[in-house]
Amino acid sequence: MNPLNINPRFVGMVRPAGTKSFRLACGKLFEFGSNAQNPCKPLLACLQARKGHSFVQPDQAGAEALVVAHLTRPGTYRALFHNKIKPHTFLALHIFGPIKQHWFTDLPTTREDFLSATDPALLAKLPGWIELNARIADSDSEPDRPYYSGKRTCHARSYKMGWKTFQLALLKDSHGTMVLDKLKAEGFLGMFDLRFDEIIEWQYEVPLIAKACGELRNLFDYPRRCDRIFTAGYERELISWIPQSTVGVITHKCVIATSKHIESTHRKWNIINNKHDSALVEVPDEQVNDCARFMTKAMAVELKGRDGVEFVMRSDVQVGKNWAPYSAKNPDGMRGYKIQ
Numbered sequence: 001m002n003p004l005n006i007n008p009r010f011v012g013m014v015r016p017a018g019t020k021s022f023r024l025a026c027g028k029l030f031e032f033g034s035n036a037q038n039p040c041k042p043l044l045a046c047l048q049a050r051k052g053h054s055f056v057q058p059d060q061a062g063a064e065a066l067v068v069a070h071l072t073r074p075g076t077y078r079a080l081f082h083n084k085i086k087p088h089t090f091l092a093l094h095i096f097g098p099i100k101q102h103w104f105t106d107l108p109t110t111r112e113d114f115l116s117a118t119d120p121a122l123l124a125k126l127p128g129w130i131e132l133n134a135r136i137a138d139s140d141s142e143p144d145r146p147y148y149s150g151k152r153t154c155h156a157r158s159y160k161m162g163w164k165t166f167q168l169a170l171l172k173d174s175h176g177t178m179v180l181d182k183l184k185a186e187g188f189l190g191m192f193d194l195r196f197d198e199i200i201e202w203q204y205e206v207p208l209i210a211k212a213c214g215e216l217r218n219l220f221d222y223p224r225r226c227d228r229i230f231t232a233g234y235e236r237e238l239i240s241w242i243p244q245s246t247v248g249v250i251t252h253k254c255v256i257a258t259s260k261h262i263e264s265t266h267r268k269w270n271i272i273n274n275k276h277d278s279a280l281v282e283v284p285d286e287q288v289n290d291c292a293r294f295m296t297k298a299m300a301v302e303l304k305g306r307d308g309v310e311f312v313m314r315s316d317v318q319v320g321k322n323w324a325p326y327s328a329k330n331p332d333g334m335r336g337y338k339i340q
Contacts, residue, residue: 010033010034010036010043010046011029011032011033012026012029012036013026013027013029013033014036020224020237020241021240021241021244022222022245022249023037023245023251024274024276025037036273036275037275037276041324044322044323044324045322045323045324045330046322047322047323047324048323048332049321049322052284053282053285054285054321055272055281055282055318055320055322055334056280056288056295056318056319056337057278057280057281057318057319057334058254058278058299058315058316058317059277059315059317059318060247060251060277060299061313061315061316063247063277064158064243064244064247064277065077065087065158066081066311067243067246067247067313068158068199068243070305070309070311071242071243071306072199072201073202073306074309075196075197075198076118076195076196077198077199079120080120082120082121083120083121083124084124085123085133087154088147088150088154089136089137089147089150090123090195091150091153091154092136092139092146092149092150092151093114093132093136094115094195095150095153095188095191096139096144096146096150097111097114098111098115100139100146103132103135103136104132107128108127108128109126109127109129114126114129118195145177145178148174148178149170149178149188152166153166153188153189153191153192154192156169157189157192157199158199158243159203159239160203162189163185163189166180166189203239206235206238206239207230207238207239210226210230211226211230213226216238218241218242218245218249219242219303219304219305220246220249222249224238224241224245246303247276247277247313248276248277250299250301250313251274251276251277251278251299253298253301254279254295254298254299255271255274255279258271258294259271267291268284268287269281269282269283269287269291270282270283279295279299280323281295288319289340292317292339293339295317296314296317296339299313299314300312300313300314300315317339318335318336319334320332320333322334
């Protein structure tokens with residue numbers, strides 16, 4: 001804490017040129033503050049709105065995964081979004097389902113039928129799917145954390161991460177609680193390849209386009225020059241660039257629109273953070289609904305995929321008195337908000 005700061009605040013220094021994907025980078029301001037783009041989780045509950053105010057945070061629903069689904073040819077991945085099934089849940093079902101008999105207890109459909117329903121449209125119609133979906137979503141209380149593992153596998157393999165890097169990334173992100181041997185790490189990634197072969201095809205296409213054209217363009221038609229030597233690491237960077245930069249630009253446009261709205265209407269809203277796929281604003285309690293409605297509309301950008309299919313990046317809104325997630329121990333935390 002700065003002894004000269006009478007009203008302690010969380011500070012950070014934004015570095016607009018800190019990334020290559022149009023998202024913001026952030027770090028300490030000299031020796032003070034921290035990284036607001038990837039804040040320390042135990043710190044979040046300490047970051048509180050002023051008295052009479054609340055935090056409003058719209059988050060892109062699907063974000064990079066939704067963009068990837070429309071950069072690839074129509075397949076299972078895109079069908080999951082059409083049927084409102086999270087890829088994390090779908091992958092966790094196929095990785096852990098064969099060894100999780102208790103997930104299927106008392107359901108009207110057998111485990112074998114659920115696992116054989118690889119078409120998302122058929123899976124969503126199976127009796128008991130709603131219950132099974134909820135059980136998988138709540139499965140992180142189990143030692144092997146199936147839902148978390150499915151989520152991390154989707155994020156890793158969507159950008160062609162190899163088993164060794166995935167193994168170390170999972171170990172780091174889970175703070176040492178998730179330890180996979182080579183066989184399991186390859187098995188998780190291999191299940192992704194099996195279920196989403198259209199993404200594997202797209203991963204081979206991107207470097208070819210970059211080499212042929214000398215550039216890539218995101219879904220806003222913003223360019224990136226590709227004039228380096230094409231190493232494996234550089235190719236993975238290019239594969240991730242289109243979805244990451246598209247998501248980053250959506251949030252930037254939302255923040256800019258909100259800033260202009262504040263200036264034109266003289267609202268007492270304070271833009272606190274731009275966190276790649278979400279934005280955080282502090283508003284008076286009586287204006288929470290107005291802010292949530294405006295920012296949700298500003299983030300609902302219309303985009304067009306590779307085959308000309310149009311889609312909209314929708315968002316979910318969270319509201320709270322502090323920045324940590326809501327729980328029984330943190331009743332003032334961020335929780336889902338329904339716009340009136």
